[in-house]
Amino acid sequence: MSQDLANEPSDSLSVTISGGSMGGLFTGIALDNAGHDVTVAEQSAGDLRSRGGGIVAQQSIRQFLSRHDIVDPATITTRASERRFLTADGDVRTSTSDSMVFTSWDAVYRQLRAAFPDDRYHTGRTVTGLRATDGAVRFADGDRTAADLVVAADGGQSTARAQLFPETEPEFADYVAWRGVVPETDVSDAVIDAFDGRFTFYQGERTLILAYCIPGGDGSTAPGDRRLNWVWYDTLRGRERDIIFTDTTGASQQFSVSPGHLQNPVETRQRGRATEILPPVFADLVATTAAPFVQAIYDLKTPQMTVDRVCLLGDAAFVARPHTAAGTAKAASDAVELKAALDRHSSLGDALASWDDARTDYGERLVAQGKRMGDERLSLGS
Numbered sequence: 001m002s003q004d005l006a007n008e009p010s011d012s013l014s015v016t017i018s019g020g021s022m023g024g025l026f027t028g029i030a031l032d033n034a035g036h037d038v039t040v041a042e043q044s045a046g047d048l049r050s051r052g053g054g055i056v057a058q059q060s061i062r063q064f065l066s067r068h069d070i071v072d073p074a075t076i077t078t079r080a081s082e083r084r085f086l087t088a089d090g091d092v093r094t095s096t097s098d099s100m101v102f103t104s105w106d107a108v109y110r111q112l113r114a115a116f117p118d119d120r121y122h123t124g125r126t127v128t129g130l131r132a133t134d135g136a137v138r139f140a141d142g143d144r145t146a147a148d149l150v151v152a153a154d155g156g157q158s159t160a161r162a163q164l165f166p167e168t169e170p171e172f173a174d175y176v177a178w179r180g181v182v183p184e185t186d187v188s189d190a191v192i193d194a195f196d197g198r199f200t201f202y203q204g205e206r207t208l209i210l211a212y213c214i215p216g217g218d219g220s221t222a223p224g225d226r227r228l229n230w231v232w233y234d235t236l237r238g239r240e241r242d243i244i245f246t247d248t249t250g251a252s253q254q255f256s257v258s259p260g261h262l263q264n265p266v267e268t269r270q271r272g273r274a275t276e277i278l279p280p281v282f283a284d285l286v287a288t289t290a291a292p293f294v295q296a297i298y299d300l301k302t303p304q305m306t307v308d309r310v311c312l313l314g315d316a317a318f319v320a321r322p323h324t325a326a327g328t329a330k331a332a333s334d335a336v337e338l339k340a341a342l343d344r345h346s347s348l349g350d351a352l353a354s355w356d357d358a359r360t361d362y363g364e365r366l367v368a369q370g371k372r373m374g375d376e377r378l379s380l381g382s
């Protein structure tokens with residue numbers, strides 16, 4: 001850390017955030033509320049589309065929404081009070097009481113986006129480079145700016161991380177997550193009953209599927225308006241990855257193939273496998289899903305989360321496997337802790353150093369936990 005940075009006051013900073021998804025908005029709102037001068041640059045040109053579907057509404061997400069007066073979390077969440085495992089025939093193998101709270105990516109994003117000022121949220125603005133020593137940021141259109149603090153919340157394929165830590169690469173597991181979202185009006189009463197108020201699983205031979213209710217596309221949690229969200233972890237065989245991740249345009253994707261872009265034979269084969277091996281309610285759910293999609297499962301660890309004036313936050317720094325259900329919650333707590341460190345320390349350098357220590361340690365532990373859950377507990381992946 002340079003001497004200048006160590007002595008620089010942290011009370012009111014100019015902040016540029018690269019990435020306007022969950023991590024960028026949590027940070028933007030937290031730092032804006034604390035009186036910093038924050039601007040968000042998001043590369044997508046329009047409103048961000050949902051990346052998928054359901055998320056577990058961990059306490060840090062709910063606390064963020066209520067403590068920042070954004071929305072009463074109860075209005076955008078659904079609850080389960082029972083965790084069930086089914087047999088292949090669909091009978092209940094085990095049932096335990098367990099309290100879980102769920103929401104959807106789009107319901108949370110919509111609330112966060114509405115809580116951040118439009119005039120400081122710039123879409124279609126791609127960060128192409130930065131200089132950590134003086135906070136200089138370069139954009140794709142040739143514009144340049146400089147900030148006291150640059151927060152890279154630009155996701156698992158972070159441009160900032162590629163520049164600062166080019167040796168950091170995702171490590172792919174040998175299984176993927178097939179996913180889908182279905183309006184509850186599209187399924188039978190028996191299917192709704194299997195998932196309403198219940199977090200329901202089926203574990204087969206190197207395969208695991210789970211489903212739960214989430215708010216509807218408009219965020220409503222009223223019965224009849226909700227959707228069912230399923231995630232199916234399934235092992236890859238041979239060179240299947242290349243085939244699955246080649247989308248309808250023939251392009252080879254590394255991380256995901258979005259709804260409507262799975263090649264026909266790939267989708268048909270996975271639907272067939274659902275009918276063959278899943279309990280009837282899960283098979284019905286997959287069959288009713290109009291546009292399933294697939295995401296790669298990978299571990300990603302960065303050696304540190306700050307370099308001079310730049311912070312890597314959320315998925316840009318660490319990606320843990322989704323079994324931890326913690327990606328969005330971690331982005332929220334990274335942001336809250338960054339704001340707290342800036343409050344606690346009179347110098348920017350000290351604040352970033354203490355935040356880096358604590359959050360890097362947390363990120364490493366989360367990645368290790370996700371790996372253990374996938375590789376050992378669920379007998380999935382290498």
Ligand SMILES: Cc1cc2nc3c(=O)[nH]c(=O)nc-3n(C[C@H](O)[C@H](O)[C@H](O)COP(=O)(O)OP(=O)(O)OC[C@H]3O[C@@H](n4cnc5c(N)ncnc54)[C@H](O)[C@@H]3O)c2cc1C
Nearest residue numbers: 019021022023043055056126127154155314315322327328
């Ligand atoms: C199968 C699966 C299941 C999951 N389930 C859960 C769950 O149950 N609970 C949970 O909490 N999380 C879950 N997650 C994780 C969750 O989606 C993310 O961890 C979380 O949203 C953190 O996002 P982020 O803002 O850091 O990154 P992202 O959401 O990836 O956002 C990055 C943003 O930066 C923008 N961007 C990228 N590059 C640039 C650039 N150069 N310039 C400007 N903008 C840029 C992108 O357009 C994007 O908007 C799951 C993930 C997977 C794969």
